[in-house]
Amino acid sequence: MRSVSAFAKVGISTLVAGAIGAVLAAWWLPDWLPPAAGIEADREDTLYLWLLVVSAVIFCTVVGFLGYSMWKFRARPGDMSDGAPIHGHTGLEIIWTVIPIIIVLGFAVAATIVLNKNESLKQGHMVVNVTGRQFAWSFTFPKRGHVHTGILALPAGRQVEFRLHAPDTDVIHSFKIPALRIGEDVVPGTPTTVDATPTRLGTYAIVCAELCGIGHSQMRNILVVMKPDDWNRWLAQQKKLAKAPPPSQSGNGTTDAAATFSSAGCSGCHTFKPANAAGTVGPDLDNLTADAAKYGKGETAEQYVRESIVDPDKVIVSGFQPGVMPTTFGTSLSSAQIDALVSYLLKGGG
Template sequence: MKHFINVILLVLALTALLLFLTDPPAWMPLAASAEAGPVDWLFGLHMDVIIFLYVLVNGVLLYAVVAFRRKPGDTGDGAYFHSNTRLEILWTVLPLAVVLYFSYLGLGVLRQTTAAAADELEVIVTARQWSWSFEYPDYGIAAGELNLPAGRKAHLVLRAEDVIHSFWVPEFRLKQDTVPGQEKYLRITPTEVGAYKVRCAELCGTGHAAMLAPVNVLPPAEFDIWVQKRLGTYVEPEGGAGEGPGEEDIVALGQQLAQANGCIACHSLDGSKLVGPSWKGVFGRTEALEDGSSITADEAYLRTAIIDPGSQIVAGFANLMPANYGDTLLPSEIDAIIAYLKTLE
């Protein structure tokens, strides 16, 4: 009985210590969606049970090694046990019961996180090496960043153009692979206004680490204004327009857009060769094209290269650049990217 009590005390003490040290809220990112709640709850319960079972098995083992070690002068053989049917049934039935119980809980969380809503916002998400694009069929607009209204469920239709990618915003807690030739679905209800990043969570080539895109959760009124600006129907309140952005602001916006749309994954800034031509000193540079002609990279060429990249391919490079930037970028945003390119000497 003494050993039994000692084991119980050891297991309880170690379990309490590990539960304190591994408290999930201490190292999990911000929970920024309604779906994050049940996911975090299930994850926390998983951690608690796993820690307890780990300590139970290894605590008993550790105690047995210390308490029943060979005593000085003891040269006899250890006791021989052929089998213990009750124990074998216990350690088979107990893990099975735990697994089945968590399967039941997991199905419940899955139902919660995939439930549809009557007023959900549909967004078509397209992944490609190495950028994301977002279409809003309800409004007839597209963008290189994902903007969502807080409190409204979004129905994401996920597609891939080339290889398998994976849509993941850590603060939303949900992740879904995108598979070429298939449509996958994800439902998210953002709750915390703020700026986040969507990451590709599936190794997809040399630019995988740079496959990021902004995710902005906006108050509903601000989301409506953003939609109107994309449609070109927004009217500034009287006296609210103020002075336009300065040259430095435009260049900074261009740099931000280039990073957000994955341009840096294919175009180096230091002259090294990547998937596409380097942007170092690109403005004013003479480029040899694959048809044998040459062209000077002026503003007109850079604009064409962004909107219709397949029309004038630089010699030595494949036609891999997405051809939808004319849809996802506003004319003013393309101007900002060109302004940024002009500064890269």
């Protein structure tokens, strides 16, 4: 009888410790996942949270019994006898078979529900064609006149079906957007799809998650989730750009900067006459010198412009929002490209 009550005591106290541990883990959960920016991401994170909670309880229970047994049944000094021969305990066997079955089946059901919800396409969803090639992603919007874009902008709140493809002569890539918790292989000759519904405004990373060659680590791109109105304007702008003549070539270095200005997606968001850009998501860059004086706080215009590109959320131009301009140019562009952009912008195109 006594051993049974000790067993119950250990069981209860480890379960309590496990529950407290689980709550603490849930409370002080470190930010080990990127911010969740979509409906599917929220569902998956909830599933992971419950996996974590249940794992914490099981972990504490197992370690509790382990610790208790090591202490309780330790060999006393001088005791050289063998341990008692113990055979199975049917009750215990049943308990530790049935409980895990319930837990595993419970999670299987919960995960199936999440998967079904995440993969069910609603009517009126958007389609984005994604092409992965060594070593860049590119996007077209087939229902919107096949506009072709380098950065991926999406309106918040719309479900998107990504149709993934790679040219037959290319290699396997994997389209991954950590903030949306999606990832799917992109296989030459075999189209695949993946769905997501971005909901939180902001700039997020798009990466390749399949080692695809020497430039794999550079195969990164930017997802900007915008308000639907901003997005419509952005798309209209992209359409216009597709028809506009290429930026005029003039002066040393400006050609490169002009090319960067359009390839990095600046022209989709900013108006800048020398580049034939008329984006309205961000401020007009034709008055940069004046803005630099207004917002620069004693910095030179050059310092201000550089900072606006590398760390756009540090100073927010009035009438605009933080979190819209990508914060990744400091790493995605070389310092020579940034230098060229700064002087291109300040000289009004040279």
